Amino acid sequence: MVEFPSAQWKDYELLDSGNGEKLERFGRTVMARPEPKALWAKTMGEAEWHRLAHVRFKPGAGFGKAGKEDSGTWERLKKMDDQWYISYPGLQDGLDFRLRLGLTAFKHVGVFPEQAPNWEFIYNRTSQLASAAKAKGQPAPKVLNLFAYTGAASLAAKAAGADVTHLDSVRQVVSWARGNMEASGLDGIRWVVEDAMKFARREARRGNLYDGIVLDPPAYGHGPDGEKWKLDECLFEMLQNVARILRPENSFVVLNLYSNGYSAALGETLVKEAFGLNASASLSSGELALNDRFGKSLPLSIYVRLER
Helix, strand or coil: CCEEECCCCCEEEEEEECCEEEEEEEECCCEEEECCCCCCCCCCCCCHHHHHCEEEECCCCCCCCCCCCCCCEECCCCCCCEEEEEEEECCCCCCEEEEEEEECCCCCCEEECCHHHHHHHHHHHHHHHHHHHCCCCCCEEEEEECCCCCHHHHHHHHHCCCCCEEEEECHHHHHHHHHHHCCCCCCCCCCCCCCCHHHHHHHHHHHHCCCCCEECCCEEECCCCCCEEHHHHHHHHHHHHHHHEEECCEEEEEECCCCCCCHHHHHHHHHHHCCCCCCCEEEEEEEEEEECCCCCCEEEEEEEEECC
């Protein structure tokens, strides 16, 4: 199954894609960025791209190589703000948050818009768990967001009534996420700057359990103390640790993977084996993609969702 952000999200639009690039609008700001999966030709001409774009990302010498996948520089074409906000008005009542965007030293700007269907799932499933817990007089569900970046998934879970733990290995990114929480009128998220594998192992030793776990691991990365992360080598162990800290009933997992060559079927097999699931387990999987103005679908990641 292929899922796309809703067309009602007016603060984001994929204008065009092709020739290894994508042209996107975030609020009023339009930017051109590399996109290796855009293997087709652009629909609009280069002159039109240049006319529309406020800024363009120029890949550096190491672009695409391990550890430097997204390195490069931004070329400003028009006057624009260094930082700005966009809103995400969810499809469900109560799901509404704000995200600060900005030009980073890499090609990222603070949000992965194709993740919107995951935010909707997280909000919906967490809302169900929160309602059930409230009816029974139990504490709010606990949701752990690993590799959490600037926190859109954390905000979705918090808006749904969860007790949220947000973990990332980069302190500046965690500070960015905290700002997004405050801008969204939310509070109470627990912030953790740590290596995800170390944290999951420690939580397992302590016997701590979560009702929902979200993980969006990068292909390569480093922990705050120099710990090395390589997706192909670490993912299965990471999932095994997640399995140890997920509540056995009334719980969920969302796994998102960007690495080229990973398929939804591969993701499902990883989750089944790591969690020791049988054939009747409630798993769903597919691709997250964006549609440009001309109907070209740009697949960007695969997801696996486990519900208990």
